[in-house]
Amino acid sequence: xxxxxxxxxxxxxxxxxxxxxxxxxxxxxxxxxxxxxxxxxxxxxxxxxxxxxxxxxxxxxxxxxxxxxxxxxxxxxxxxxxxxxxxxxxxxxxxxxxxxxxxxxxxxxxxxxxxxxxxxxxxxxxxxxxxxxxxxxxxxxxxxxxxxxxxxxxxxxxxxxxxxxxxxxxxxxxxxxxxxxxxxxxxxxxxxxxxxxxxxxxxxxxxxxxxxxxxxxxxxxxxxxxxxxxxxxxxxxxxxxxxxxxxxxxxxxxxxxxxxxxxxxxxxx
Amino acid sequence: xxxxxxxxxxxxxxxxxxxxxxxxxxxxxxxxxxxxxxxxxxxxxxxxxxxxxxxxxxxxxxxxxxxxxxxxxxxxxxxxxxxxxxxxxxxxxxxxxxxxxxxxxxxxxxxxxxxxxxxxxxxxxxxxxxxxxxxxxxxxxxxxxxxxxxxxxxxxxxxxxxxxxxxxxxxxxxxxxxxxxxxxxxxxxxxxxxxxxxxxxxxxxxxxxxxxxxxxxxxxxxxxxxxxxxxxxxxxxxxxx
Numbered sequence: 001x002x003x004x005x006x007x008x009x010x011x012x013x014x015x016x017x018x019x020x021x022x023x024x025x026x027x028x029x030x031x032x033x034x035x036x037x038x039x040x041x042x043x044x045x046x047x048x049x050x051x052x053x054x055x056x057x058x059x060x061x062x063x064x065x066x067x068x069x070x071x072x073x074x075x076x077x078x079x080x081x082x083x084x085x086x087x088x089x090x091x092x093x094x095x096x097x098x099x100x101x102x103x104x105x106x107x108x109x110x111x112x113x114x115x116x117x118x119x120x121x122x123x124x125x126x127x128x129x130x131x132x133x134x135x136x137x138x139x140x141x142x143x144x145x146x147x148x149x150x151x152x153x154x155x156x157x158x159x160x161x162x163x164x165x166x167x168x169x170x171x172x173x174x175x176x177x178x179x180x181x182x183x184x185x186x187x188x189x190x191x192x193x194x195x196x197x198x199x200x201x202x203x204x205x206x207x208x209x210x211x212x213x214x215x216x217x218x219x220x221x222x223x224x225x226x227x228x229x230x231x232x233x234x235x236x237x238x239x240x241x242x243x244x245x246x247x248x249x250x251x252x253x254x255x256x257x258x259x260x261x262x263x264x265x266x267x268x269x
Numbered sequence: 270x271x272x273x274x275x276x277x278x279x280x281x282x283x284x285x286x287x288x289x290x291x292x293x294x295x296x297x298x299x300x301x302x303x304x305x306x307x308x309x310x311x312x313x314x315x316x317x318x319x320x321x322x323x324x325x326x327x328x329x330x331x332x333x334x335x336x337x338x339x340x341x342x343x344x345x346x347x348x349x350x351x352x353x354x355x356x357x358x359x360x361x362x363x364x365x366x367x368x369x370x371x372x373x374x375x376x377x378x379x380x381x382x383x384x385x386x387x388x389x390x391x392x393x394x395x396x397x398x399x400x401x402x403x404x405x406x407x408x409x410x411x412x413x414x415x416x417x418x419x420x421x422x423x424x425x426x427x428x429x430x431x432x433x434x435x436x437x438x439x440x441x442x443x444x445x446x447x448x449x450x451x452x453x454x455x456x457x458x459x460x461x462x463x464x465x466x467x468x469x470x471x472x473x474x475x476x477x478x479x480x481x482x483x484x485x486x487x488x489x490x491x492x493x494x495x496x497x498x499x500x501x502x503x504x505x506x507x508x509x510x
Contacts, residue, residue: 040373047352047369086351087279090370094285147280186328 013115020111027096027103036096043089079170079234080117081177084142091145106144113137117170124237125267126169128196128203129162135173139192142180150180150190157197165203166267168234172205175231175245175260179209183258203266210257231262238264271297271385274318276335277349278304278328282370286322286349289372297381306330310338318344320384322368325349325356333359333403336396345384345392362410362458363399365392394418410458412438412448419446423463427489429455429472439493441477467505468496475508 019042026035088110095103116134120126132154139152156162176192184190187210195206235243243264273290277283283302290297300316303309305328313321313335321344323332332348333356348360348367360367366380394411395418401407412419425441431452438446456466466472467487473495479488485502487495497505 037374040371043371044373082352086370087282090282090285090351090372091279093371094281094288097285097288098281145279145281 013118016111016114016118020107020114023092023096024104024107027107032096032099036093039089039093039096043086046085046089079121080113080173084138084177085114087145088141091141102144106141109137109141113141120169123169124234125166127163127269128156128160128165128167131167131169131172132156132162134170135176135194138173139176139180142185146180146185149188150184150192152192152194154194155196157195160196160198161268164269166269167203167264168237171231171234171262172207174234175205175207175262179207179260183209198266199263201265202263205262207260207262208258209260235264238267271381272300272317272319273297273322274300274309274312274316274320274344275302275322276304276309276327276332277302277322277324278326279324280304282324286372289374289377293374293378293381304328306335306338309335313339313344314341320345320347320381322347322349325353333399337400342392342396347380347384358457359399359402361454362402362407363395365395365399394420407460410455412446414446414448421446423460423474424476426459426474427477428474428493428495429459431470465501465505465508467501468498471495478509481506481509 019038023035023038023042026032026038088106092103092107092110094100095106113134116130116137120130136154143150143152172194176194179192180190184192189210191208191210193208195204195208197204231245243262246261246263248259248261275283275286275290277286283304287299287302290299297320300318301312303312307329309323309327312318323335323346325332325348327335336342336346346365348356348365349370349372350356350360350367351370357367366384368376368380398407398409398411398420401409408424409420409422412421421438421440427439427441429452430437430439434451435447435449436452436455438448440446452466452470452472456464456472459472463476464472464474473487473489477489479490479492481487485497485499487497487505489495
């Protein structure tokens with residue numbers, strides 16, 4: 001009974017809000033050990049919820065039900081790398097135990113990222129504004145995690161109506177994630193530069209960064225967490241002909257070194 | 270006293286682990302911490318740890334790289350991992366201990382207790398298994414039994430049978446071993462080009478199949494009858510014929 005209850009509530013963003021809110025209150029009350037414990041409990045539930053239900057070792061007397069009856073809750077529902085999620089939670093736990101004042105700020109960002117992702121879970125397209133907010137939150141969390149080892153700039157060309165323009169959900173985020181995980185995180189002076197503009201009927205997202213070269217055709221990179229595959233899945237809202245992702249190494253550019261370009265027909269609300 | 274070394278490439282998380290270890294037990298003494306394979310090799314040599322907490326992703330390589338390079342291993346290892354399917358599979362196959370991030374205090378206490386009760390010399394055998402799996406040519410798995418570590422060669426394993434959270438391994442020489450883990454864990458571990466889960470409670474080694482009767486019964490060599498779930502029938506036939 002208890003578990004079905006949790007499953008039903010878990011993917012409700014309000015549950016995330018409430019649960020992480022409790023952690024925050026405990027920190028405010030300087031009950032850091034309790035806060036850390038509450039957070040570990042949250043993470044345990046999250047891990048349970050992320051496993052396909054059929055795979056769980058469930059005692060026979062417990063019935064698992066999903067609130068929408070849409071079948072087992074799956075990893076895909078969260079759409080964000082579980083490695084990142086659990087590492088982020090671990091960072092928060094560490095900050096709490098260390099009584100680091102950044103704990104609350106980090107917790108806030110993590111909570112709003114999770115909620116933003118969960119709220120848009122049933123959509124394939126979201127506004128560019130929302131996607132950028134997710135990306136901003138994501139990057140600033142990673143910055144704390146990697147001790148500010150990289151810098152980033154996001155440039156949106158003037159006059160771009162970020163509220164009206166629609167983009168496939170979490171594609172830009174997936175690109176940034178690849179840049180950080182495979183490139184900049186291993187450097188002391190990493191750089192990520194995001195440039196978004198319109199080119200005639202297309203929306204262009206250019207991401208330049210330095211670090212270990214990413215080659216989309218290399219099996220070791222594609223096998224682990226195939227970002228092009230993820231991108232493709234998330235691009236289903238568009239015809240195959242109307243978008244492309246390209247990856248290039250810029251030998252002449254020492255600062256950035258590499259470039260991933262996402263080009264797609266621009267869509268409006 | 271348990272001399273402990275912590276290897277994790279994220280400074281904040283490392284600090285968190287140290288924090289947890291410090292509040293845990295007087296027995297545990299942290300003798301060093303670092304975030305790279307290079308530093309870990311130096312510290313492992315000079316600090317003489319009994320126990321090592323090892324992250325998978327390190328700045329200049331992986332925890333597995335460290336294990337391949339380190340000489341004179343006299344310490345136990347507990348892997349720390351967030352959620353890496355591939356790595357977790359390799360670790361489980363070698364029956365090495367691991368702890369998931371974020372770290373639960375109680376779980377931490379219990380893995381440490383378990384680690385120190387096992388002599389480090391057992392470890393080399395298990396690391397060999399881990400390595401063979403990482404190289405993608407695993408020929409054996411290790412079962413953690415009550416008082417020993419049992420190596421099972423995959424070409425001797427006929428089938429696995431589960432019963433209420435326990436799994437029994439049946440070997441060609443009629444021996445069998447029971448462990449208190451669910452069959453689901455082993456389904457992930459056993460190479461799927463050779464093993465198939467034919468039923469909720471059974472995994473069979475396809476090399477030992479004798480015949481499949483049209484009525485839906487599967488027989489292994491030695492007239493062992495194995496149930497086949499209706500929804501697994503198609504997958505089984507595809508693999509057999």
